[in-house]
Amino acid sequence: MKAVVIGASGTMGSKIAGALERDGHDVVGASTRTGVNAYTGEGLEAALEGADVVIDVTNSGAFGDENALGFFRQAGRNLLTAARSSGVEHYMTLSVVGADRLVENDYFRAKLVQENMIRSSGLPYTIVRSTQFFEFFDGIVNAFATGGAVKVPPIAVRPVAADEAASSIAKLAGESPQNAVIELGGPQTIDLIDLARELLTATEDSRQINLSPEAPYFGVELSREGVLPVRQTISGQLSFHDWLSRSMAG
């Protein structure tokens, strides 16, 4: 199977391309640094030639970027057009669990638009919505820092290791298109405050952590379950605790 990963130099793209190679697939990694620009369309046709599967893991730049909608709309349109004309049999993308509940945030709304374009494209597809990756919690917790304290909303999370998510996505790429949204998450639901405490303790960060019922999650007011999967069908095995211990051990 020939798989083209668009965004292959990125955090997830590099892991997914690696997992596809380990699974024995013929992988083409593309991004602007290989002359393939999903936003302008440059190099797309050549990159997708003979592809069985396309996995779009491009990103719009900084998280929370207001230009996310413009990026995902234009890149999605170009990618879908190129995939259709090269006869791609399976179109995949990585989205976010709760994207449909987080639409007040520009970035998550853009991800939902990206998903909807794929759903209505007529191409056979699999959309993988993942929960947050363990690797991102440093940034997530810091997003709730105010002054010398960290004030987190009372929400629960079900995070997963990025490597496990990448392996699952590669595996799905080798299967038939699901023509559905697949939810992928970790093995445990944890209150964000407990995860934040464990992370700060492990990194010897002495900032105080408090619950702040008024703190929105990236601009969105959520219930405790707001970013949890509704029907998680793929689960990572590694717990946050074990991942953190391994990361700290170097």
Ligand SMILES: NC(=O)c1ccc[n+]([C@@H]2O[C@H](COP(=O)([O-])OP(=O)(O)OC[C@H]3O[C@@H](n4cnc5c(N)ncnc54)[C@H](OP(=O)(O)O)[C@@H]3O)[C@@H](O)[C@H]2O)c1
């Ligand atoms: N569920 C979740 O929590 C979750 C977590 C992570 C990611 N995701 C999704 O997965 C995707 C990838 O995230 P990431 O963190 O891996 O992103 P990232 O590290 O920022 O990587 C983005 C990739 O896109 C490429 N790129 C950017 N603009 C491009 C363009 N115009 N044409 C072609 N390639 C372009 C970049 O390479 P160049 O700079 O070489 O072009 C890079 O390879 C995102 O859509 C994100 O929403 C979801």
